[in-house]
Amino acid sequence: MKKLLLILIALPMIGFGQNFIKEYNQNAFGIGSSVIQTSDNGYLLASTVRQSINDSVEFGLYKIDVDGNLQWDRISGGIYNNFSSGQESVFQTADGGFITLSLESPNLQSPLSKIRLIKRDVNGNSFWERNYDADSCAIIPMNLAETNDGGYIIYATVNCELTNGGDGYTYLIKTDNMGIITWSKVYNWQQLFWPLYGGGYGSVPLGGPRLGVKQTTDGGFILSGMIQVVDSLWGIRVDPAIAKLNPQGDIDWIKSYDNLNSYMSIPFSVEQTNDGGYVLSGIKVDDPPVNYEGFVIKTDNGGNLMWNILDSIGSIIDVKQTNDGSYIYLSNEISSTTTLNNEIVLNKIDALGNNLWNTSFSNYLGNTIMANSNIEQTNDGGYVLSGYSIDTTLQQYNLLLIKTDGNGNITSTFNIPMNSKKGKLLKVTDILGRETKGKRNQPLFYIYDDGTVEKRIVIE
Numbered sequence: 001m002k003k004l005l006l007i008l009i010a011l012p013m014i015g016f017g018q019n020f021i022k023e024y025n026q027n028a029f030g031i032g033s034s035v036i037q038t039s040d041n042g043y044l045l046a047s048t049v050r051q052s053i054n055d056s057v058e059f060g061l062y063k064i065d066v067d068g069n070l071q072w073d074r075i076s077g078g079i080y081n082n083f084s085s086g087q088e089s090v091f092q093t094a095d096g097g098f099i100t101l102s103l104e105s106p107n108l109q110s111p112l113s114k115i116r117l118i119k120r121d122v123n124g125n126s127f128w129e130r131n132y133d134a135d136s137c138a139i140i141p142m143n144l145a146e147t148n149d150g151g152y153i154i155y156a157t158v159n160c161e162l163t164n165g166g167d168g169y170t171y172l173i174k175t176d177n178m179g180i181i182t183w184s185k186v187y188n189w190q191q192l193f194w195p196l197y198g199g200g201y202g203s204v205p206l207g208g209p210r211l212g213v214k215q216t217t218d219g220g221f222i223l224s225g226m227i228q229v230v231d232s233l234w235g236i237r238v239d240p241a242i243a244k245l246n247p248q249g250d251i252d253w254i255k256s257y258d259n260l261n262s263y264m265s266i267p268f269s270v271e272q273t274n275d276g277g278y279v280l281s282g283i284k285v286d287d288p289p290v291n292y293e294g295f296v297i298k299t300d301n302g303g304n305l306m307w308n309i310l311d312s313i314g315s316i317i318d319v320k321q322t323n324d325g326s327y328i329y330l331s332n333e334i335s336s337t338t339t340l341n342n343e344i345v346l347n348k349i350d351a352l353g354n355n356l357w358n359t360s361f362s363n364y365l366g367n368t369i370m371a372n373s374n375i376e377q378t379n380d381g382g383y384v385l386s387g388y389s390i391d392t393t394l395q396q397y398n399l400l401l402i403k404t405d406g407n408g409n410i411t412s413t414f415n416i417p418m419n420s421k422k423g424k425l426l427k428v429t430d431i432l433g434r435e436t437k438g439k440r441n442q443p444l445f446y447i448y449d450d451g452t453v454e455k456r457i458v459i460e
Contacts, residue, residue, distance in 0.1 A: 019382060019410045020068040021364055023389055023398040030060065030399040032386030033088045037378050039096060041066045045386050046088040046100060047399050049075060059088060059102040059116075061124050064401060074124040076102070076116075089144040096122045099152065101144040104131065115141045115156055117179045130179035134158040134171060142211040150177040153221060155213035158186075170225065172213075172249055185249035212270035212280075219247040224270040224280055227256035231263070240267035240282050240295075242303055255303030260284045260295055260310070269318045269374070274325060276301040281329055283315035294331050298353065309353045313345060318374045323381070326350050330375040330385055333360065344371045346383065346408040359408035364389050369400055381406040424448060 024030070029050035036044050042065045049060035059076040089101040098120045103113055115132040133139060137160040145153050154173040170187040212224040223243045231237035241256035257265075257280075267282040280297040294316030297308040314334030322328050326348060333343040348356040361369060367389040375385045382405045388397045404410055427435050428444055436444065 018067045019403050019405050021361065021400070021402045021410050022064075022068045023364065023400055024062055024064075024070055024073075029057065029397050031372055031388045031397055032399045032401060033372050034090050035373050035376065035384055035386040035401065036091055037376060037384060038063070038092055041379060042071070043384055043401065043403070044090055044092070044098060045399065045401055046090040046102075047386070048088060049399070051075065059100070060399075061090065061098075061100060061120075062399065063124060068401065068403065072124060074120075076118070076126075089141070091144070091146060093119070093146070094150075097127065098122075098124065099144070099146070101141050101154065103141055113138045113140065115139055115154060115173075117144075117152065117154070117175070119179065128178065130175070132156075132173055132181070134160075136160070139171065143213045145214050147174070147215050148219060151175050151182065152177075152179065153213055153215065155211055155223060157211075170223075172221075172223075172245075174249065183249060185245075187243075187251070212268065214270065214272060216244070216272050217276065220252065221245040221247075221249070222270055222272060222278055224267040224282075226265075226267065227254070229256070229258070233263075237262075238264040238266075240265045240280060240297070242267075242270055242278055242280055242299070244303060253303060255299070257297055257305060257308070259305065259308065262286055265295065268316070269320075271320060273298070273321050277306065278303065279319050279321065279327060281316040281319040284310065292334055294329075296327070296329055296349070296353065307353050309349070311347065314342070317371060318385075320375055320377065322348070322377055326356065327353075328375060328377065328383060330371055330373075332370055342368055342370055344369055344385075344387065344402070346375070346385075346404065348408070357407060359404075361402065361410075364400065367391050367398070378403070383408065 024045070030047055032045050032047045034046040038044050042063065045062040045064060047060040047062065048057050050057050061074040063071040063073070065071050090098055092098055100118045100120060102116050104116045117130045117132070119127045121127055132154070137158045140157050140159065142155040142157060144155070147153055152175045154175070156171040156173065158169050158171050172185045172187070173181060174183045175181055214222050216222050223245065225241050225243060227239050227241040229237050229239060237258070239256040239258050241254055243254045244252040246252055262284040264285045265282060266285070267280055270278055270280045273279055277298065277300045280299070282295055284293045284295050292314045294311040294313050295308060296316060296319050298306045300306055311331065314332045316329050316331045319327055319329040329347050329349070331345045331347065333345050344361045345358060347358040350356055363369060369387060369389045371385055371387040373386040375383055378384050382403060384401070384403045386402070387400045389400045390397055402410065425448055427447055429435050429447065
């Protein structure tokens, strides 16, 4: 009976992982850009990496266990151009494998590029691969989502300016479960566009922001983007927008939001919420003087504004609804013109946008850190996100993964009841119930004749 009691006490300790902040691929270059929790409660981190200072930038996939330990990594070929997107995406499929989206360019100087979609097995090995281009124009992947029919939807921007002097446009690709195109749609810059940013339409610097795409409950799609309008103060103003599409990719409606009082507001993620509406995040830019604020916009199911908040930080790069109906958003606080004092910030807000709590991370092992990914709620109610740390001495960018508890902390406090010492000690066992004389640096259980059990760890 006492052995059975011991097993019941020990089981919860075996089932839970840790909260942590860790670096991976500590070489010349690495930026985490997408992270998911896997079916084994571990994590999968997609990134851009350079394996040495003289190597080209490639796609990196890192499997992390529940405690933050690296299990395996896969580095895929494909040279990124100078405007590498940093928009690698990954998610797990029903068969336990993975789908990854990344950019491929023929060489460092070429403005041409391809989107690369790879189906992988549970160990990250390629099962099949599909490439998508845009004729003589450069194409940049922005995001990827799985669809209800088992296929995929790819959101991309196309840059024709670098190759033939033409405009750019937004490109949506719908595929089946084997990555074969079932339909594609082009949206011109007057409908929904990504403006000149870092060198041309659709040209986004490495580590830049991502636009959002998700399938909606009616089988259609929601996209984040921008609308360009004439403004009496700024001449041309850029407003954030969301576009609702039907299941064939045709536009149902586009709604833009001019209430942020800014000459340019750049949207990032968009999500459908439990009430059928949508939530959008991004960054507001004021000029002059140059000033940045993050924003969250909540709409109803027709895209009509319900509420919005502004946060005096650099950018809000992702927002997600949490299990309790509230929202968690991930941001980078830009505290100076350099990146030396930046912080990663997590904010929890309620269903009306009121602040519940926030927590920040300013450095890791003396290195400045930045977020560059989605944020996901984990099975234990905590959160996981990725990004990079900057070693200014060695001029290195290292992959960064942060796992927190439900309050945004990477350390937790547990109150363990102590024995009253009224009972007589019967024996000391290890975690498997084997009697021991007391080993150091491992959990030990002290069993008393009054029925109480006390856990101790003797640290050497």
